[in-house]
Structures are given as C-alpha cells and as structure tokens.
Amino acid sequence: MALLETHDLTRRFPGVVALRAVNFTARAGEVHAVCGANGAGKSTLMNVLSGTIAPSSGSVLVNGEKVNFITPAEARSAGIAIVYQEFSSIPELTVADNIYLGQEFRKGFGVVDHKRASSEAHTLMERFRIDLDPDAVVGTLGVADRQLLELARALSNDAQVLILDEPTGVLSLSEQRNLFEVIRTLRDRGMLILYISHRLEEIFEIADTVSIMRDGELVATREKGSLDRKELVRLMTGHEVSDTEAIVDPLASGKTVLTIDGITSDDSRILIAEGEILGLAGLVGAGRTSIARRLAGLRPRTGLTVQLKGKPLPSDIAGVLKAGLVYLTEDRKQDGIFGPLSIPMNATAAALDHFSSAGFLARRRERSQAATLLEQLRLVASSLDMPITSLSGGNQQKVLFARALLAQPKVLICDEPTRGVDVAAREDIYRLLRDLSKRGVAIIMISSELDELIAMCHRIAIVRQGVVHSVVANEDLDEHKLVLAATGSDAA
Known part of the structure; x- marks a missing residue:
C-alpha cells in the first residue's frame, strides 16, 4: 500500500489553476523526485501535502486514511515534514530554539528550558551528522548553515514523509554528499523522501522514482532506470531542449x-x-x-x-x-x-x-x-x-x-x-x-x-x-x- 496518495487533487488561485486533478502515489522507503519547469505546480503540490494551503478539490491519503490538513502543525502531527527552499528560521533565536520552536521544553512554572533544548539539539545533529553549534544565534549563520538548520528542524519530529525543496542550492560538494548519505539512511529506515530539484544530475544520483509535472498536471511517473536526461527534459518542458553545455565566447581585448x-x-x-x-x-x-x-x-x-x-x-x-x-x-x-x-x-x-x-x-x-x-x-x-x-x-x-x-x-x-x-x-x-x-x-x-x-x-x-x-x-x-x-x- 502507498504511504502517500492524492486523488484528483486540484488547487485554483485567482486567474490560474496551479494543480489539475493530480493523482500522485509514493511509497515508504523510497526517494521520490518531483521534477518540472518553474511554475509547473511542484511547490503548490508540496504546500498542499504539508498543510500550508488547502486544495480546492480532491483528497490526500496517508497510509490509506483520508486526511484534511488545515495547518502545517496538523501535517507534522501526521508525520509530514518539509524543508523549504526559502528559510523560515528566526534570526534572533539560537539554533536549538529554532529547532524546537512551537514544541519547547518546559521546566518549573512553564519556563522554557533552553539548556535541555541545546542538549537535545546537539544529540539530534550528531545523529544526522549536521555540523552546527546549537547555541549559535541564527542571524550570525551563513546561508549554507541556515539551510542545514532547516533540515535539522524538520528531522526533530518523527516524520514518515520528508519533503526537501531544492536542498542543495547553497551546499558545498562535501555537504551535498553528507546530505545524500543522510537521505539514504532515512530511506533505508522506511521514510519517504520527496525530493524537488532542478539539478538533473542530483535526480539521477539520489532518486529511486521520478514524477514529472508540467502546467499543473502530473504527466508521468517513472522508475529512474527507465529515464535518461534527454527524456526527462522533454517531459519537463513538453519539447526538445538542447542538452549542450554553455561555452563561453572568446574574450576580445577590452579596456x-x-x-x-x-x-x-x-x-x-x-x-x-x-x-x-x-x-x-x-x-x-x-x-x-x-x-x-x-x-x-x-x-x-x-x-x-x-x-x-x-x-x-x-x-x-x-x-x-x-x-x-x-x-x-x-x-x-x-x-x-x-x-x-x-x-x-x-x-x-x-x-x-x-x-x-x-x-x-x-x-x-x-x-x-x-x-x-x-x-x-x-x-x-x-x-x-x-x-x-x-x-x-x-x-x-x-x-x-x-x-x-x-x-x-x-x-x-x-x-x-x-x-x-x-x-x-x-x-x-x-x-x-x-x-x-x-x-x-x-x-x-x-x-x-x-x-x-x-x-x-x-x-x-x-x-x-x-x-x-x-x-x-x-x-x-x-x-x-x-x-x-x-x-x-x-x-x-
């Protein structure tokens, strides 16, 4: 049985249909890439699955049970966590306080237990090999470290489904390799990873299954082994796109x-x-x-x-x-x-x-x-x-x-x-x-x-x-x- 399904999922905004009767299926224990050109509907689909927005019609099922998320908190309670391409952390708080924001540890008289948050964050990041200081103020972090914080925050819940939206955009090669190892570990533990990226080489390295969206519709779902780069690009764009790399023109002598x-x-x-x-x-x-x-x-x-x-x-x-x-x-x-x-x-x-x-x-x-x-x-x-x-x-x-x-x-x-x-x-x-x-x-x-x-x-x-x-x-x-x-x- 599929871990996550959508049936005829549709989402309308004023003047545009962002999702058109999408029937999507994903299994536990796989990395499922969702590809498409800008504006294809990938982010809208992920926002519906994570409870950020509600569908106009259609349904979402988790473990065969129909769910109706009103808020992201409800989606997290159902085991769906998301790491957005854009950051949502609060710069004035520490790494640990951001990880447990909304689920703070308390001690006497309801006071927030920052020391325990720091200790729990340290254990969490050590487990997933995320190199961050739990007590660092987020506003002092670089872009790459803030991306890693978003990942740690998502992993702080016992998620069944982890949605990653362009997760490697600001990571170094070594950090990308570390992230991929984390993803494989999570997959092998039975988690479903929904992976959104425009970097096609990443799709072919990390994904097991690939779903392709275009103009708000799900146009194909394929096992990675049945796809090559040329076919994937054609499905994403609806037409053939030159696969040649950009080559810089010779520099004329200039001032x-x-x-x-x-x-x-x-x-x-x-x-x-x-x-x-x-x-x-x-x-x-x-x-x-x-x-x-x-x-x-x-x-x-x-x-x-x-x-x-x-x-x-x-x-x-x-x-x-x-x-x-x-x-x-x-x-x-x-x-x-x-x-x-x-x-x-x-x-x-x-x-x-x-x-x-x-x-x-x-x-x-x-x-x-x-x-x-x-x-x-x-x-x-x-x-x-x-x-x-x-x-x-x-x-x-x-x-x-x-x-x-x-x-x-x-x-x-x-x-x-x-x-x-x-x-x-x-x-x-x-x-x-x-x-x-x-x-x-x-x-x-x-x-x-x-x-x-x-x-x-x-x-x-x-x-x-x-x-x-x-x-x-x-x-x-x-x-x-x-x-x-x-x-x-x-x-x-």
Whole structure:
C-alpha cells in the first residue's frame, strides 16, 4: 500500500489553476523526485501535502486514511515534514530554539528550558551528522548553515514523509554528499523522501522514482532506470531542449572596467576587462558572497580599494548602483523581492530613473520593457499584475534577474544566478550573460556548480577565507583541479 496518495487533487488561485486533478502515489522507503519547469505546480503540490494551503478539490491519503490538513502543525502531527527552499528560521533565536520552536521544553512554572533544548539539539545533529553549534544565534549563520538548520528542524519530529525543496542550492560538494548519505539512511529506515530539484544530475544520483509535472498536471511517473536526461527534459518542458553545455565566447581585448586592490593574498591587483566574465570559486563559507557584498556597498570595504572605469567606486549602495555596478543577490527572500508589489514593479525597482521624467513614472514604458525582458526569461505567470510572492521560487529569480539587467550595468555581479531555475530558463540566463559580455558588460559570477563556472567564465578566481589566492585562465582548469584549488590542496 502507498504511504502517500492524492486523488484528483486540484488547487485554483485567482486567474490560474496551479494543480489539475493530480493523482500522485509514493511509497515508504523510497526517494521520490518531483521534477518540472518553474511554475509547473511542484511547490503548490508540496504546500498542499504539508498543510500550508488547502486544495480546492480532491483528497490526500496517508497510509490509506483520508486526511484534511488545515495547518502545517496538523501535517507534522501526521508525520509530514518539509524543508523549504526559502528559510523560515528566526534570526534572533539560537539554533536549538529554532529547532524546537512551537514544541519547547518546559521546566518549573512553564519556563522554557533552553539548556535541555541545546542538549537535545546537539544529540539530534550528531545523529544526522549536521555540523552546527546549537547555541549559535541564527542571524550570525551563513546561508549554507541556515539551510542545514532547516533540515535539522524538520528531522526533530518523527516524520514518515520528508519533503526537501531544492536542498542543495547553497551546499558545498562535501555537504551535498553528507546530505545524500543522510537521505539514504532515512530511506533505508522506511521514510519517504520527496525530493524537488532542478539539478538533473542530483535526480539521477539520489532518486529511486521520478514524477514529472508540467502546467499543473502530473504527466508521468517513472522508475529512474527507465529515464535518461534527454527524456526527462522533454517531459519537463513538453519539447526538445538542447542538452549542450554553455561555452563561453572568446574574450576580445577590452579596456579595464573594474580595478580591485586589497583583496588578494599577495597584494596583487585584480583587473577585470570589458566583456570579461570572472568566476569566483570556493567552498561554502570561503567568502565569495562577502567579497561581492563589499563591492556592492552592502558591507564595509575596509582595506579594499575599487575603481570603476578609472574613478573611485562610491561606498554607499545608491552610489554604487548609479556608478553602474549591479548586484544580483543569492538570497532573494531576504534581500531581493518586494513581496506585496507587482511583477513589473519588482523588475524595475533598481532602474526607476530610466522610466521617469520630471519626477513622474512612465508606467506604460516601465511595464512594456519589463514584460519584454521577462518574456525572454520565460516567466510563468498568469498576469503581470500578480504580487511577486505568488510566483514560484524560480520565477521570482527570473524577475530579480530582469531587475539587474534593466539597471543597465557596466559591471554585473551574479551570486548563484541559476539557483532554483529550470533547465530551459538556465539556457536563457546563459545566453543573456553571453550577450551582455559581447556588449562589453563585465560580469563577476559566483556559483557552487563548478561545471557552470568552467563553461561560462574566461577566468576563475579561487577564494579561501575571504581572500583571492589565485586567478586562473579557464583553459587551465577542469572540475578536479578547481576542487583541489578551492580546498587549498598542494596538488592544485
């Protein structure tokens, strides 16, 4: 008997049907991947299963019993836990207090027992090999550690079903391998793992069964052994998609656009030319994002001197943007989106001066240019007037990418630009980056996917402990050498 089933599950939102009579079945003791392009309905299905939203019609069964979750707490009580792509932890609390939020341990007079929470959290994370300090304040953690906290929080309940939504987006290679070992252990204990990812190589490594969604419908469920990458992409998109990797175009000799002093281990100067794509490679926590945020004026530039086209780069955010340096954040929920605003208003937020005259905003021109760019990025939305929070995570990323491009950058810093983006949209982003490069825009690209850096970048800077240790030409690297360099191995 199936552990989890849905019968004719349908969910309607104003102007759109997000799920259309989905009949889904998954067994205990398997890793069941759920794939699909952005906006296919994966997140909506997971939100229904986890009690976040109610279905418009249809039913959900757990162990053959019909359930009707009104709240996420009811789903957790039934044994369904979810780790969202976006973080839900409270920055002001400790790791332990976040893990047991809503199920606090109490001592005399109902006082919260923080010491016991810390001890229980330590035992939990030791059991699942999660390397976090239970007493650390969450606001001091990096993105990767906050992702691990979300996993620990889900595992704190005796779950039968664990839903993982893009769990490896910010994890290093070693952390990914550790996560996969945890997943296999949980599967072997009889747990059902629902695994959502756009990284197809992960699907073929970790999944036993694959369900493919498209336009709110479940189009196929296959055993992994009966699928190859080409067939999976065809089922996801409804058409053939080129499976060729992006290859960076040769760099024409161009003038220096960005000069950076004080960021290398040997005090050498980094020069980035017009049209050059410079990759930042390193392990999670190496300091790549810290470098990007210092350049963008989001953190103090102590010890750092930056010039853009021969002029000192302002140190404040507004001045940096006006000078022509645009930063595309890795954490869209925290730093990127304006939740209540419409899709075009989010897309144009960094370029309002381009759409205004005499202090008045030209809404029609703003909407037209945003719509054109979003169409190129294959945004999935029933209406541009929808708030950005109504979009899937991948489609929110596309809107932020459009925002960066509409700001007409001279230098574009992309921090994990393809995180949570499907196969077809990833190709569009690669094409847009190459087009920007041809037009003379200098690009700094941060990515945890080493093959992506090698395919897209002219040179790659190796970052360790917040400092650039070397800058290597693309043709001198492969993934193995890049891993060795990132870890500081002598063999590199």
